[in-house]
Amino acid sequence: MDLSEDILQYILSGLSTGAIYAVIGLGFAIIYNSTSIINFAQGEFVMLGGMLTLFFHVTLFLSLPFSIFLAVLVATAVGALFERLAISPLKNADPLILVIITIGGSILIRGIAMLLWGKDTYVLPMFSGDEPIVLWGATLMPQNFWIFGITLIIIVANRLFFHHSIIGKAMRACSFNRVASSLVGINVKHTVLFSFAISSALGAAAGIIIAPLTMTSYDVGIMLGLKGFCAAIIGGMSGGIGTVAGGLIVGVLESLGAGLISSGYKDAIAFIILLLILFLRPQGLFVKGDTERV
Amino acid sequence: MLRIKNINTYYGKLHALKNISLHVGAGEIVALIGANGAGKTTILNTISAVTPPSNGEIHFEGSAIHNLSPDVIVRRGISQVPEGRQIFKPLSVEDNLELGAYLRYRSHEKRKEIQQDKETVYVLFPQLLERRAQLAGTLSGGEQQMLAIGRALMAKPKLLLLDEPAMGLAPMLVQEIFRVIEELRSRRGTSVLLVEQNARVALKVADRGYVLETGKVILEETASELLANKDVQRAYLGKDKKEIWER
Numbered sequence: 001m002d003l004s005e006d007i008l009q010y011i012l013s014g015l016s017t018g019a020i021y022a023v024i025g026l027g028f029a030i031i032y033n034s035t036s037i038i039n040f041a042q043g044e045f046v047m048l049g050g051m052l053t054l055f056f057h058v059t060l061f062l063s064l065p066f067s068i069f070l071a072v073l074v075a076t077a078v079g080a081l082f083e084r085l086a087i088s089p090l091k092n093a094d095p096l097i098l099v100i101i102t103i104g105g106s107i108l109i110r111g112i113a114m115l116l117w118g119k120d121t122y123v124l125p126m127f128s129g130d131e132p133i134v135l136w137g138a139t140l141m142p143q144n145f146w147i148f149g150i151t152l153i154i155i156v157a158n159r160l161f162f163h164h165s166i167i168g169k170a171m172r173a174c175s176f177n178r179v180a181s182s183l184v185g186i187n188v189k190h191t192v193l194f195s196f197a198i199s200s201a202l203g204a205a206a207g208i209i210i211a212p213l214t215m216t217s218y219d220v221g222i223m224l225g226l227k228g229f230c231a232a233i234i235g236g237m238s239g240g241i242g243t244v245a246g247g248l249i250v251g252v253l254e255s256l257g258a259g260l261i262s263s264g265y266k267d268a269i270a271f272i273i274l275l276l277i278l279f280l281r282p283q284g285l286f287v288k289g290d291t292e293r294v
Numbered sequence: 295m296l297r298i299k300n301i302n303t304y305y306g307k308l309h310a311l312k313n314i315s316l317h318v319g320a321g322e323i324v325a326l327i328g329a330n331g332a333g334k335t336t337i338l339n340t341i342s343a344v345t346p347p348s349n350g351e352i353h354f355e356g357s358a359i360h361n362l363s364p365d366v367i368v369r370r371g372i373s374q375v376p377e378g379r380q381i382f383k384p385l386s387v388e389d390n391l392e393l394g395a396y397l398r399y400r401s402h403e404k405r406k407e408i409q410q411d412k413e414t415v416y417v418l419f420p421q422l423l424e425r426r427a428q429l430a431g432t433l434s435g436g437e438q439q440m441l442a443i444g445r446a447l448m449a450k451p452k453l454l455l456l457d458e459p460a461m462g463l464a465p466m467l468v469q470e471i472f473r474v475i476e477e478l479r480s481r482r483g484t485s486v487l488l489v490e491q492n493a494r495v496a497l498k499v500a501d502r503g504y505v506l507e508t509g510k511v512i513l514e515e516t517a518s519e520l521l522a523n524k525d526v527q528r529a530y531l532g533k534d535k536k537e538i539w540e541r
Contacts, residue, residue: 166393166399166400169385169389170393172382172384172385173382173393176382176383176384176385177380177382179344179376179380180376181382181393182344182363182364182365183342183344183364183368183373183374183376183380183446184368184373184396184397184445184446184449185364185365185368185369185397185449186393186396187363187365
């Protein structure tokens, strides 16, 4: 195996984890756009996705597809409940207070998960076998293709929803101007609830598709959540292609850094990118300056 | 049709509306005139439940609406064209109009009817048709105003609340906008409550008017009487101003 094959290997596996970060990042962006808060509990829904699937599949012996379906459903319900109990009662609270509440929420969810499932690390079975596939000298697992495929579906569905359905358009309108949205009859509270539900579902889906590769435990949400946050920051908190690109950039750089420099620096790389973006281009890499006509 | 009884609205400690009472009859165009900060916009926002009143009553078509939320008010048939247009700039012109019909989509009204109403808006404002795929933020000020009115019309309101539709527009456009307001009344019987700094234009189309000063109604007359009223002329129409030494 020469260096170019190595690099291809790093890039491909980087794209695969990057796709996960992208999906988690979209969840951050959706909530940020509808409430202007950063939901730091987002990572816990990623964890819940993996752990719940494991619970339904391994403990309750349900089939894998059905377990996945139930896990997404339960995680979505938890997300909606979280909004109802912790976010919605605080009308007109300062976003900073709400952000701190989401941090509290994440600690709570993680704590409950630890009580339920202990501190062990679990493996979710691959979706379709573990026979590696060799591609131009790089090896990929079938699970990597599941990740690419499902991520692509999520991105397309996300785009269709926000640009072609009336509810999606209403959510974009809400993120631009809440008062004007309520004046055309949009119930702003419902869109906030809905955005929490969607982003929990996205987080759970991401957690499920990556669990067979990286294993899962009660605390995987912290790192995955922060990487997703990093993706969303690079994308300028856009609910679209910027965040997807952000996720892929973080994933690839992290994988290259781990492979070429040292695997000990893997996480550091993501956070160096995050800090650089926050210092140098806090509006995101792809956001052009706004010109406005009045 | 709309009847407001003794409402008081506060912004924090600021007493913005003081015992305001007014009414709008079916098919009537009523103007609210007054200086900046007199409470004109607050009245519209109080009706739309954006800034709910702390006490007093608002009745629309016989039922109380002062405890409802903004989306329910729209459902009842009151739409507002807010001050400064407040269109959804990152969305296309077409999307803005569709969002105006948001509640109709949600109540599963036939797409065909909504589509027809969209065409009607394009007939009223042909400029919007040419720009239907453009982002609303790229429109000129006049076009944005047309879009804001079109968006409100998509909800098929029985009462239209218009906040400063003439602000910042060239005189030709102002005429165009007011032509449409009159047309709406004569064709659809839409009632209009109109807030305007430009009192002359407003009183030309209106049937009746209220003059507001620091949160209070100080005068209620028919539009022609207000136009002829010496105090109104001096304060709001810029006529007949006399310096102290001339009196």
